[in-house]
Amino acid sequence: MQHGDIRALTFDVFGTTVDWRGTIIREGERLGAAKGIQVDWTAVADRWARKYAEARNRQGPWLPLDQILRRAGGEVLEEFRIKGLTPAEHESWSGLWSRLDPWPDTLPGLERLRSRYLLACLSNANTALSIALARHANLPWDQVLGPETVRAYKPSPRVYCMALRRLGLEGEEVMMVAAHLFDLEGAKALGFRTAFVRRAGEDAGDPTKAPYVDLIAEDLQDLARQLSR
Amino acid sequence: MQHGDIRALTFDVFGTTVDWRGTIIREGERLGAAKGIQVDWTAVADRWARKYAEARNRQGPWLPLDQILRRAGGEVLEEFRIKGLTPAEHESWSGLWSRLDPWPDTLPGLERLRSRYLLACLSNANTALSIALARHANLPWDQVLGPETVRAYKPSPRVYCMALRRLGLEGEEVMMVAAHLFDLEGAKALGFRTAFVRRAGEDAGDPTKAPYVDLIAEDLQDLARQLSR
Numbered sequence: 001m002q003h004g005d006i007r008a009l010t011f012d013v014f015g016t017t018v019d020w021r022g023t024i025i026r027e028g029e030r031l032g033a034a035k036g037i038q039v040d041w042t043a044v045a046d047r048w049a050r051k052y053a054e055a056r057n058r059q060g061p062w063l064p065l066d067q068i069l070r071r072a073g074g075e076v077l078e079e080f081r082i083k084g085l086t087p088a089e090h091e092s093w094s095g096l097w098s099r100l101d102p103w104p105d106t107l108p109g110l111e112r113l114r115s116r117y118l119l120a121c122l123s124n125a126n127t128a129l130s131i132a133l134a135r136h137a138n139l140p141w142d143q144v145l146g147p148e149t150v151r152a153y154k155p156s157p158r159v160y161c162m163a164l165r166r167l168g169l170e171g172e173e174v175m176m177v178a179a180h181l182f183d184l185e186g187a188k189a190l191g192f193r194t195a196f197v198r199r200a201g202e203d204a205g206d207p208t209k210a211p212y213v214d215l216i217a218e219d220l221q222d223l224a225r226q227l228s229r
Numbered sequence: 230m231q232h233g234d235i236r237a238l239t240f241d242v243f244g245t246t247v248d249w250r251g252t253i254i255r256e257g258e259r260l261g262a263a264k265g266i267q268v269d270w271t272a273v274a275d276r277w278a279r280k281y282a283e284a285r286n287r288q289g290p291w292l293p294l295d296q297i298l299r300r301a302g303g304e305v306l307e308e309f310r311i312k313g314l315t316p317a318e319h320e321s322w323s324g325l326w327s328r329l330d331p332w333p334d335t336l337p338g339l340e341r342l343r344s345r346y347l348l349a350c351l352s353n354a355n356t357a358l359s360i361a362l363a364r365h366a367n368l369p370w371d372q373v374l375g376p377e378t379v380r381a382y383k384p385s386p387r388v389y390c391m392a393l394r395r396l397g398l399e400g401e402e403v404m405m406v407a408a409h410l411f412d413l414e415g416a417k418a419l420g421f422r423t424a425f426v427r428r429a430g431e432d433a434g435d436p437t438k439a440p441y442v443d444l445i446a447e448d449l450q451d452l453a454r455q456l457s458r
Contacts, residue, residue, distance in 0.1 A: 064397075118360060128397030131347060131371050142360050142373075146395065149378050166375065168293070168357030 003227050006193060008167055009113060010122035010145065012154075012178035013130065014049075015202040017110070017220070018100040018137055021045045027096055031089065039080050048076045056124060062151040064126035070094045097125075098132040102139065103199070109220025110140055113227065118142045122163050122176065124153045143167070155186025164190065177223065181205045181213070188212035195223055232456050235422060237396055238342060239351035239374065241383075241407035242359065243278075244431040246339070246449070247329040247366055250274045256325055260318065268309050277305045285353060291380040293355035299323045326354075327361040331368065332428070338449025339369055342456065347371045351392050351405065353382045372396070384415025393419065406452065410434045410442070417441035424452055 014020050021042070028041030051072035056065070073094040077085070085093065110119060120143045121130050127146030134141055145166055150158040164171060171191020178184055179202040184194040195215040196207040207213045217223035243249050250271070257270035280301035285294070302323040306314070314322065339348060349372045350359050356375030363370050374395055379387040393400060400420020407413055408431040413423035424444040425436040436442045446452035 066397075118364070126397070127372065127395045131396075135347070135371060142364060143356065144372050148395070166356045166377070167360075168295075168355070 003229070005173055006117060006175050006227070007173045008118040008120055008169055009175050009177055009195075010120045010163055010187075010192070011141075012176075012180060012183050013121060013123035013125060013133065013139075014097075014100070015199055016177065016179040016197055017106045017139060018102050018133065020049065020097065020100050021201055023100045024048060024096060026101075027093070031085075031093065035084055035089075037082055037084075039082060044076055044080050044082075047079065048072055051075060056153050062148075064129070064148055065124055065153075066098070066126055066129040069097045069129075073097075098129055099136045100133060102137045103219065105219035105221045107138060107140075109222075109224050112221070112224040114140055114142070116227070117175075118167070120145050120163065120167060122154070122159070123147075124159075155182050155189075157186065157190055160187050160190040160192065175214075177220075179203055181207060181210055185210070185212045197223065232458070234402055235346060235404050235456070236402045237347040237349055237398055238404045238406055238424075239349045239392055239416075239421070240370075241405075241409060241412050242350060242352035242354060242362065242368075243326075243329070244428055245406065245408040245426055246335045246368060247331050247362065249278065249326065249329050250430055252329045253277060253325060255330075256322070260314075260322065264313055264318075266311055266313075268311060273305055273309050273311075276308065277301055280304060285382050291377075293358070293377055294353055294382075295327070295355055295358040298326045298358075302326075327358055328365045329362060331366045332448065334448035334450045336367060336369075338451075338453050341450070341453040343369055343371070345456070346404075347396070349374050349392065349396060351383075351388070352376075353388075384411050386415065386419055389416050389419040389421065404443075406449075408432055410436060410439055413439070414441045426452065 011017055024045035025041045028044055052069055055068040119141055121141045122145045123130050124147060126148045127144050130144045130146060145163045147153060147159045150162045152158040175193035175195055176184055176187035177195045177197060179197045179199040181203050184196060188194050193214050194212055195217055196213045197217050207216050215226060217226060240246055253274035254270045257273055281298055284297040348370055350370045351374045352359050353376060355377045356373050359373045359375060374392045376382060376388045379391045381387040404422035404424055405413055405416035406424045406426060408426045408428040410432050413425060417423050422443050423441055424446055425442045426446050436445050444455060446455060
C-alpha cells in the first residue's frame with residue numbers, strides 16, 4: 001500500500017482510542033468501595049456495552065448515542081442490584097462514557113500522526129458526546145464527525161459517506177482506524193484505507209485473514225511508525 | 230447578562246479570528262516584489278472579499294465556500310491585470326483563504342477561553358476549508374460546524390439551528406462571537422448570546438446601538454477578561 005496519498009485518518013473511539021472497559025471497572029470499584037457494594041464490575045461494563053450495541057442495532061427511531069448509553073447505565077445498575085446511590089452518584093455514573101480514559105499510547109500516537117495527517121473522530125457517538133470525551137481525554141481531533149446528521153450508525157455506508165463529504169476527500173485519501181473488523185469492512189466498502197489496531201478485549205477476529213484490512217498495528221504509536229515509513 | 234449559563238462559544242472566522250485583508254495584502258506584496266507587479270493590494274483584497282459576499286448572496290445552487298473563493302481569486306487577478314504567474318503561484322494564490330493569519334490576540338484569547346468553554350468554529354466556510362485554516366493558524370476549535378449540511382450561509386437561521394443541534398445545546402447556552410453585526414443579529418434570532426469584537430476595517434456599524442448585542446469586546450483577550458468576571 002502507498003501511504004503517500006493519505007491525507008486524513010478517521011478514528012473509532014470506544015475501544016480504539018479510549019479504554020471504556022477499564023474506565024468503567026475503575027469507576028465501579030471506586031464507587032463500590034465508597035458504598036460497600038460487591039459486584040463483578042467487568043461483567044457490569046460488558047453488559048453496559050452490550051446493551052448499547054443492542055439498542056444501536058434495534059429498529060426504530062434513531063436516538064443519539066448519549067441517550068442510549070445514559071439509559072443503559074441506569075438499567076445495568078438495576079440488573080446488578082446496585083442500590084443506594086445518591087442522585088449525584090447516579091448522574092455521574094450515567095455520564096461515564098463522556099469521561100473514559102485514553103489508552104497509554106493514544107495521546108503520543110495521535111500527536112505524532114497529527115503532524116502529518118488531518119485527524120477526525122468518526123465514532124458512533126453523537127457530536128456532543130464526542131466533544132465532551134475529547135475534552136476529557138485531550139484527544140486532538142481536527143474535526144468530530146458525528147453520525148446524527150445522517151441518523152445512522154457505523155457500519156451504515158451513510159456514516160462513512162458523510163465523513164468523506166464533510167472532509168471533502170475521496171475514500172483512498174482517508175484511512176479508517178479501528179479495533180473492530182466490522183468498522184473497517186464498512187469503511188472499505190466506501191473506498192477507505194483501513195488500519196486495524198489490536199486492543200485487548202475488543203475484536204476477537206483475525207485481521208490477517210480479512211481482505212479489507214490494509215494495515216495491522218499493535219497500538220497508535222506503532223501506527224505512526226508504520227505510516228512514517 | 231449572566232455569563233454562568235454559557236457553555237460554548239461559536240466563532241466567526243474571517244475578520245473575527247483571522248486577518249484576511251492583512252494576509253492577502255502581505256501575500257500580494259510578496260508576489261508583486263517577486264514578479265515586478267505594481268498594484269493596490271488592499272483594493273485587490275477588498276474586491277476578493279466583495280466577490281465572495283456577492284456569490285454567497287446570489288440565488289442559485291449552493292456551493293461550498295472554498296470553490297467560491299477559489300474562483301473569485303482567479304477573477305480578481307484578471308480584473309487587476311495581474312499576469313505572468315506560474316501555475317504554482319496561481320494555485321497558491323487561489324488557496325490563500327486556507328492560510329490566513331490570526332490576529333495577534335486570537336491564540337492567547339482562545340486558549341484562555343477554551344479552559345472554560347467549548348469553542349466551535351461557525352464560519353460560512355465549508356468544513357474542509359475551516360479545518361485547513363485551523364491547522365494553518367493553530368485555532369484550537371473543539372469542533373468545526375460547517376454549513377454544508379444545511380446548504381445555507383449565515384445569517385440563515387438554518388446555520389445557527391444546525392450549530393445548536395450539533396452541539397446539543399440551547400441558544401442561551403451559546404455565545405456567538407463575531408466582528409459583524411449581521412451575524413450577531415442572525416444568531417440572536419435563535420436565542421444565542423452575542424459578543425461583538427471590534428476589528429479594524431470590518432463592520433462599520435455601531436454595536437452600542439444594536440439591541441441584539443450583549444457584549445462588546447476590544448479583542449479576544451478582552452472577551453476572555455469580560456467573561457471571567
